[in-house]
Amino acid sequence: MNDLIRHERQINQQLARYGVKFGIYKNGEFHERLFPFDPIPRVITAEEWTVLQQGLSQRVRALNCFLRDIYGGKKILADGIVPEDFVYRSPGYLPQCEGILPAKGVYSHISGIDLVKGKDGTWYVLEDNLRIPSGASYPLIARELCRRCSPETFHQNHVVDNRQYGQLLRRTMDSVNTGGINVVFTPGRYNAAYFEHSYLAEKAGAVLAESSDLYVRDSQVFYRSIQGDRRVGAIYRRVSDEYMDPLCFEPSSLIGIPNLMTAYRAGNVAVLNAFGNGVADDKGIYYFVPKMIRYYLGEEPILHNAPTYLPIDDTDKQYILDHLDTLVVKDVAEAGGYGVVFGSKLSREELASLRDTILAQPRRFIAQEVIDFQDLPILEEGVRVERKADLRAFVLSGAGETVVWPSGLTRFSRNSDSFIVNSSQGGGFKDTWILSR
Amino acid sequence: MDTVTLSKQNRLFWLGRYADRVYATVRLMIRELDKLIDDRAIDYAGYCRRLGIPCPYTSGQDFCRRYLFDSQDPNSVRACVDNMLGNGIVLRETITSPTLAYLQMAQSAMDLASRSESPAVELQWVLDDIMAFWGSFDYSVDAEEARNITKAGGLVENLSLMLRLGLGGERLDLDLKKLLNRLYKTDLKARPEALAVIEARVMEQKPVPDEELLRAVEGLFQL
Amino acid sequence: MSRLLHFRYDILLEFSRPVVRHSFVLRCLPPDLPWQRILDVTLALDPTVPVALQRDSFGNLIQAGCIEAPHTNFRYRVQGTALRDDSRRSAGPCHPVFRQPSAYTVPRPEMLCWLDGLQLPAQPRPRAWALAQAVHDRLSYTPGATGVATTAAQAFAAGQGVCQDFAHVYLALARRLGLPARYVNGLPEGEGASHAWCEVWLDQGWTGIDPTRLQWTDEGYLRFGVGRDFGDCPIERGIFVGNADQTQTVHMRVEAEQESCKTI
Secondary structure: OHHHHHOHHHHHHHHHHOOOEEEEEEOOEEEEEEOOEEEEEEEEOHHHHHHHHHHHHHHHHHHHHHHHHHOOOOHHHHOOOOOHHHHHOOOOOOHHHOOOOOHHHOOOOEEEEEEEEEOOOOEEEEEEEOOOOOOOHHHHHHHHHHHHHOHHHHHHOOEOOOOOHHHHHHHHHHHHOOOOEEEEEOOOOOOOOHHHHHHHHHHHOOEEEOHHHEEEEOOEEEEOEOOOOEEEEEEEEOOOHHHHOOOOOOOOOOOOOOOHHHHHHOOOOEEEOOOOOHHHHOOOHHHHHHHHHHHHHOOOOOOEEOOEEOOOOHHHHHHHHHOOOOEEEEEOOOOOOOOEEEHHHOOHHHHHHHHHHHHHOHHHEEEEEOOOEOOEEEEEOOEEEEEOEEEEEEEEEEOOEEEEOOOOEEEEOOOOOOOOOOHHHOOEEEEEEEEOO | OOOOEHHHHHHHHHHHHHHHHHHHHHHHHHHHHHHHHOOOOOOHHHHHHHHOOOOOOOOHHHHHHHHHHOOOOOOOHHHHHHHHHHHHHOOHHHHOHHHHHHHHHHHHHHHHHHHOOOHHHHHHHHHHHHHHHHHHHHHHOOOHHHHHHHHHHHHHHHHHHHHHHOOOOHHHHHHHHHHHHHHHHOOOOEOHHHHHHHHHHHHHOOOOOHHHHHHHHHOOEOO | OOEEEEEEEEEEEEEEEEEEEEEEEEOOOOOOEOOEEEEEEEEEEEOOOOOEEEEOOOOOEEEEEEEOOOEEEEEEEEEEEEEEOHHHOOOOOOOHHHHOOOOOOOOOHHHHHHHHOOOOOOOHHHHHHHHHHHHHHHOEEOOOOOOOOOOHHHHHHHOEEOHHHHHHHHHHHHHHOOOOEEEEEEEOOEEEOOEEEEEEEEOOEEEEEEOOOOEEOOOOOEEEEEEOOHHHOOOEEEEEEOOOOEEEEEEEEEEEEHHHHHHO
């Protein structure tokens, strides 16, 4: 591993060569930045991974059951496991999707589950991302380049190869494809994750398409090609629900595919991930995921949630108000590290104002204990320092199988006092090693 | 992937044009940089006039600096490199990541050259990267359709530069012939009147004034 | 008592310049329901293009298609006969979404204040009616003062609007009072433009109420689409490529044929 560290510069040069970038908007302008890479990998042992893998697969299977139930029979509501209000007040719940069963019944094909490891060695799930989780391309290309820069490291350590992600993605798309080509649908060149969209399209052998490349005729999706139009059987879309069809969702959207919903409703195209998944990765619904696992699978949850409190519950509300200065409060509608407030960082006035906001809009927030998680070492100007880090694991669900990618995106915060590891907030990433023995 | 959209067709064409524009202009500029060593005069005003671009430059030195490296100048070589890479980035899954990497490297070499005291050394890397790009492009792009479009773009650019700068000679007729060959192989729609001018010159060896030929070359494709 | 309705609905969209790739979704056909039997109906489009017929998640009939070629007009005409019979309305489930605020119907504090000041009966049916009276009195019917994007809160603040705004304000407040309610598009008996009203869930079933005209809907009302608010069920929604202004001319006519009801 020391050899890998010695090659830090070389690895970052290679990443630059391959244009491994993400975009951010600053003062209304689009900038592209290299995603800083730290050479010290996160290492997960084989035994640890076995448990994680089972827990992640279990969690995603239950979440897929939940989505099928919510847009179908709604048994979990009738049985009182999840309160109705939590579903129907969630901004991610889309009544336009009621009664629509996606191709092969799969809703969340590519799930990004964010975890942290506590000081006691326990893994906690912090968040489920079932809409358009991004980030798989970075560790994918980083591994390829690290192996080139330091073959010795990979010769000596038994690291499970993670470079099959493209094939996994393709297998997932093929398994739900309704007949036609696979496309990766991107909002365009100036999206933060454009590198990833184009890289994954290449690796999965899919066509990268933008709005003007696709159209709907007779409830089928077609791709405008110079050799004649081609039918589209699966769309791995990297555009949010509300922009996907201006005739069904946000009318002003110019990056969508008009009448896509008619093709989807008729079962003529698979959309990865399905529309309306936001209802299941809502920060409020998160609280109920362990209950879902018991309810749908009849199993005990393998992975833990971070201890979470809901302001709509009277006991929880009192606890939150009593401990606001030590809890982390999350706005359920926000993503990307935004809308996260640490009580310990607030002044007395700010705490009072947060308290009022929570009381006024209890449904909008959840509160969690701040987990004392293990820091990971990173290199800063050649010196090892400890930083907060999380792990986004990718779980791929096709027709009849759920596969956990033996890798993941480890993100770290570059500020010593920050708990937020999101790339849009200036963090970096590491390779994630799963040891084969 | 064997599927080329209409929007990709346009990008593929311009990728070829910019790659060859960068290649040709960098070669020219290496020669101009050499002139600076002996304080020889550079006819930058004439160069700009022939290319039909504005001439904000104040001296040969200034021209060599800004025409090469000023990314704010939309006509600079640097801007062409950015456009070349920009078209490449949106074609990754068609041209493949290894091919795209050469364009990225050409841009990095331009950066190095702009900071270097001996820019011609670094500029040689730009040329190498573009040659490697073309090699990798030929090797990795399986769709003949896509290859033809980009190659046609490169030929149009070369012909256009030759005609504007009066660098024609035998090479001109050779490239015109190549362009026609590409055209017969692709689905690119050519304007009949432009095509007729080029065919008259190549097939029937009719004398065509350079300006008319230039208009035909530039107007050949409807993209 | 039932009523046989002959209806015609004619819409002309005109564009100031030719437009292309014009995709549309129409909800201009009345659904066939136990209390609204559709005996015959035709839909004619000009230009003629293939149309996909589907039901959306609210159960509305939709007609979706795309006009690729340049055009400056889009006209669609509906004509048919319906048998309206409110005695055949039956109990049915209410989707919980109709209890929640929606994009157009989020109540603002001043609306809630006003609502608190109303003396409303406790029983659901009189309560629903009293609210319609209050909304009808609070808003004045003023065409042109609001647009299709106006929310309940904006219309309430302005104190005026058209049927869409009356319906939105009513929905926002009814749901707040715990009365599930939904938006309805359709044609009332008579001649002119299309109309919007509401349905409230009373005694385990949906009952039509029209806050604009202040009446329970009768058998002269022909229902098209329903939804949480206007955004879920517009009669026409389209998107096209082209820099053109759009004008819309609507004409509808619903006539009752009283004597034929006895035979059915």
